[in-house]
Amino acid sequence: MKTQVAIIGAGPSGLLLGQLLYQNGIDNVILERKSGEYVLSRIRAGVLEHTTVQGLEKAGAAERMHREGLVHEGVELVFNHQHIRVDFEKEIGKHVVVYGQTEVTRDLMDARAATGGITVYEAQDVALHDIDGNQPYVTYTHNGETHRLDCDFIAGCDGFHGVSRQSIPADVLKTYERVYPFGWLGLLSDTPPVSEELIYAKHPNGFALCSQRSTTRSRYYLQVPLSDTVEDWSDERFWAELKNRLPPAYAARLITGPSLEKSIAPLRSFVSEPMRYHALFLAGDAAHIVPPTGAKGLNLAAGDVQCLADAFADYYGNGSSAGIDGYSERCMKRVWAAERFSWYMTKLLHTFPDGDEFEEKMQQAEFNQLKLTEHAAKLLAENYVGLPY
Template identity: 50%
Template sequence: MARSETQVGIVGAGPAGLMLSHLLHLHGISSIVLEARSRAYCEERVRAGVLEHTSVELLRNAGLSERLNREGLQHHGIDIGVDGIRHNISFLELTGKCVTVYGQQEVVNDLIARRFADNGDLRFECGDVTLHDIEGPQPLIRTNKNGNFDEIRCDYIAGCDGFHGISRFAVPAGALTVYERNYPFAWLGILAEASPSRDELLYMHHDRGFALYSMRSTRITRLYLQCAPNENIDSWSDDRIWNELRIRLGCTDGWLPAEGPILQKSVTGMRSFVVEPLQYGCLFLAGDAAHIVPPTGAKGMNLAFADVYYLSEALDAHYRQNSDEQLRQYSSKCLARIWKAQRFSWWMTSMLHRFHDESGFDHKRQLAELSYVTTSRAAATSLAENYVGLPLYT
């Protein structure tokens, strides 16, 4: 059995785990990142990529923005469409801030490259990973790849391994409270080789279901259609997808999305999920291991960055100042932000998607809400403040 020691063992090489490792490095704190998947899988997995103003600030302050500054697509607002008419919500005018479209896989690529450049200890394809003695005072992580065992002793473990990871399940039954909501629809998402044909994201409310027009780069667009949770992706030919997008996204002024070869398509379920607390003994949960938000509010990766920022600051206070107060406050501080993001994501989702509503009450309520948001500066400002990101450095 190979043995290692470090101050913080990090499970998961997604945005949360990699960012935490980098922030700890900046504080002079050692870490080892363990990932069951291959490096190529982590670098190539396509996920959402809307970065809040606060996340962009964090990346720049951490010295990770060189490619982001060059390739990120800055957006000054969003458009909300109702009955084929677009209404612009100007983040820049309402808040003085904006968001940046930069794919999650690009963030992961930047972080992996930087951690290796800084001689970081990243271990991919670790096989089975298990957590032990997480109550303290010195937990350990074991890996087993084809009978080859590794053991890593550490002071703390950060569970950054996603919703389906092993970290949350290492906590004894009953120690965590789960809050969850599953939505009666999903998103059929595509990546298309088509240059963006508009400057802002378009969130479209339509009688046939919600649709979203977004982009990933100057040559790739990302589009979504509301569909059933059990939708059979094989029943959606490319022609059927583009026809439905033309119907739902079509505007009264004649605008239609630019079309091109579909590079990828998938169906993503919609759920809200939070566990409390985010700490058990020496284990701290962060990112999707602790919470999931519906993608309508573009909060997933941004919440993960906030979690690990607070955790890195708490660990710095522990090692540098011999103070554990921030570690004790980690869960409550993160949860205050998480629940505000959950509220906003639920609100955006419930406002824009069509629900099965035989009485028609919810549909009429949605239309009234959309009218209010698109005509009231106060309502638009509330949307803008939440979308660009609530203050991180508090």
Template identity: 55%
Template sequence: MKTRVAIIGSGPSGLLLGHLLRAAGIDCVIVERQSPDYVLGRIRAGVLETVTTGLMEQLGIDAGLKAKGLLEEGFNLADGERLIRIEITRLTGKHVVVYGQTEVTRDLMDAAPERGLQIVYEAKEVALHDLESDRPSVTYLKDGVEHRIEADFIAGCDGFHGPSRKAIPGAQAREFEREYPFGWLGILADVPPCHPELIYANGARGFALASMRSTTRSRYYIQVPLTDTLDQWPAARLWDELAERFDPISEHGVTGGPALEVSIAPLRSYVFETMRHGRLFLAGDAAHIVPPTGAKGLNLAASDVAYLSDALIAHYRHGDDAALAGYEAKALARIWKAERFSWYLTKLMHRFPEDGRFEHRMQQAELDYVASSEAMQRVIAENYVGLPL
């Protein structure tokens, strides 16, 4: 098979890139190692910046977003029993939309057949070849038969554990990482949210987040040690813990119910600065991971895709390779700013095991400053809604 762009990975970044290229008349194929059901079963973020909703609107794949997305004009930081509301729309003129990553992925997947976007699911042993030549290729096994795709370019949108980043020689790799000494225990349930807007809380018992996917579906998280297991957190204990943290500060109080999903996820900050190697370009989680504090993961992937799709379109329409040459630097400038903001919120709202009374007082002083300073609230709001492309 021959195509212009071979895309590895059918998460939101790969699907968005594929749709943008097809809308511009550029042939592409997406190769995904998992089944469609597996891809849709991954529970991820749900706060979308304008960059992400804008791409969905540009593609005309926004009916679900418009019908079910919740427009949010603010969010809250909490310290003890105090809520500090960050009025993002008043401070920036923008807003965010609560719409789950699973729904974004489903909308993009459902639109693929009618738009001629080819996706090969359950492609095993995906490998990348000849990346420094003018005709790189991708091989994979499907039903026991090896297939090869020859392309002009390869886009690695296959996440942190995919083969794309691993295909870049170690001598050329520039990577930076910070692993955090705790994880997030999360629960998803069909129960009404305890508050109309998100609450990031830093209380005596550690960090907690109250969020939602809709007016009838809630997503909660609490900070737990990395040594904790799900067996230590039966549903009754988790709901009691959430009620202890959020009932005093939320509008409605926590309503418990059967869990749709429960998981513990470690937190890390990671940047792989080598986002281009020959004809391979990385985008999304293949190149960077942010802690979920601040909801930047999906939105950073969308900004990568916006830059990369524009660069590829300029190459094919105008023979202009300046944007391809500048893709890495342009993407990294935005990535590091998002990493900074996610690191800042993580440090501000969590209890670190190595921290003592002094560090806790610093957190309190910072939150006091945020509460009293509109300038500081504007800085937080600008970063939360997403910096300009």
């Protein structure tokens, strides 16, 4: 089999890239290690930036999002029960859309199926070959048979543990990493959200986030030690601690219920440079990880693949290699801006186990800046809603 672009990974970034390439008449094949059902079962965040929404529109996969997604024009920050609301529309005239990543993936799968695009699920033993030469290709096994996929380029959208980044020589890559000394315990429930907008709360016991997937389904998070396990947290304990970390007015109207899913995610900041190695281009978690505090993971990936789709369209449509040659440098500017913002939000809102009174005072001073200074609130709004890709 032969194609123009081989895409490794059928998560939202790989599927979005496939649809954007299709819209530009560029042939592509997606290889995914897991089943489609497994991909859809992964519970992830759901805050979509302005540019991510635009990308889904260009991909022809935004109809249901516009119908069912929840427009959020601001966000509330609570610092030891002190409140501020950052009004996105007032500060920068834009908003975000709350729409679950699972639903984004489902919509992209449906859009790809409608176009007849090829996605090979349960592709095992994927290996990249001749990525530094003129005839790259990918081998994989499917249903017990070995297959070869010849291509012009390879897009690695297969996440942090995928084969793509591992295929780049170690002496070429430079990595940067910060591992945080806590995780997020997330609980999904079929209960109405406690607020129409997201609430980020700082409390002496740790961070809490009140999020949502719809008007009837909520997603809540608690900062917990890395030593904790899901089994340590019964539903009753989770709800009690969430109420403790919220201001009394919110705690009083919190509706609880049985959990549909609970999991603990560690937090890390990670960047790998460069994002291009000859015929191989990295996108999304294959190249970078951000703490979820700034809601940047899916959005960064969407920015990467929109940039990459533009580059391939310029190459195939105009014979120009400027876009693919400048891909890594162009993406890295936005990546590091998002890393900074996610790091900033994490430092502002979490309780660090090795923190002292000086750091607590610095967090309070930063919160006061947001509360009292319009410029600080505008900067947060610009970064949260999303910088141009």
